[in-house]
Structures are given as C-alpha cells and as structure tokens.
Amino acid sequence: MAATKVSTPKKAATAKIPKKSVPAHEFALAAPEAATVYLVGDFNHWDDGKDKMRKMKDGTHKKSVKLKPGRYEYRFVVDGQWWTDPGNENRCASPYGTDNSVLYIPE
Numbered sequence: 001m002a003a004t005k006v007s008t009p010k011k012a013a014t015a016k017i018p019k020k021s022v023p024a025h026e027f028a029l030a031a032p033e034a035a036t037v038y039l040v041g042d043f044n045h046w047d048d049g050k051d052k053m054r055k056m057k058d059g060t061h062k063k064s065v066k067l068k069p070g071r072y073e074y075r076f077v078v079d080g081q082w083w084t085d086p087g088n089e090n091r092c093a094s095p096y097g098t099d100n101s102v103l104y105i106p107e
Contacts, residue, residue, distance in 0.1 A: 022068055023066070024064040025064065025065055025103065027062065027065065027074070027076075027085075028061065029053065029061045029083070030059060030061075031078050032059025034079050035079055036079060037052070037053040037061040038052050038053065038077040039053055039065065039074065040077055041072055041074030042073050042074070043065065043072050051063055053076075067103075067105050070105055071104055071105075072102070072104075073092065073094075073102055073103075075101060084099045084100065084101050085101035088102070090103070
C-alpha cells in the first residue's frame with residue numbers, strides 16, 4: 001500500500017492595513033502664577049490628577065491629548081480650583097452649576 005502525501009494549504013498573504021492615526025489636540029491655558037494645572041474632561045473620566053500640563057517659560061500650560069473625532073467636555077484644575085477654558089467660547093452647563101468647555105474634533 002502506497003502512502004499518500006497530505007499537503008497543507010499555504011497561508012494566504014495578508015495585506016497590512018495601515019492604522020488610522022489619531023491626531024493630537026493641544027490644550028493651552030495662560031496661567032503664569034499657577035504652580036500646577038491639570039487637564040480634566042470626559043476623555044479621562046474627569047480624573048483631576050492624571051493629565052498634568054507642562055508649564056512653558058511664558059507661563060502658558062500645555063498638554064497634547066490624542067482624541068478621536070467627537071464632542072468632548074473639559075475643564076482645567078488650576079492649583080486646586082476648577083476653571084472653564086477662558087479661550088474657548090463653546091460651553092455647556094455642568095451638573096454642578098458651572099460651565100464646562102466643549103471641544104469638537106471633526107472627522
């Protein structure tokens with residue numbers, strides 16, 4: 001009896017699909033007297049100790065965050081005080097009787 005040879009199918013070549021890059025949005029706040037500024041918002045679950053902003057020589061605090069297209073609410077925590085972004089007129093009421101700044105990232 002002759003042995004039969006079983007061939008295994010070759011794996012099909014898969015084309016690499018490039019990942020969509022998520023662009024970074026830079027938040028900035030002029031607060032030269034502030035020692036620490038944190039960026040908080042629905043994109044980081046309002047964690048007021050997570051996204052510390054970097055203080056520049058001119059007193060501006062900056063932080064870049066990668067955000068997918070959509071609508072985001074945010075605020076700054078400046079030396080423990082919650083601030084609405086003075087450079088952004090887009091706002092909405094928060095459940096705490098204050099305003100949140102609103103950012104729209106287009107598709």
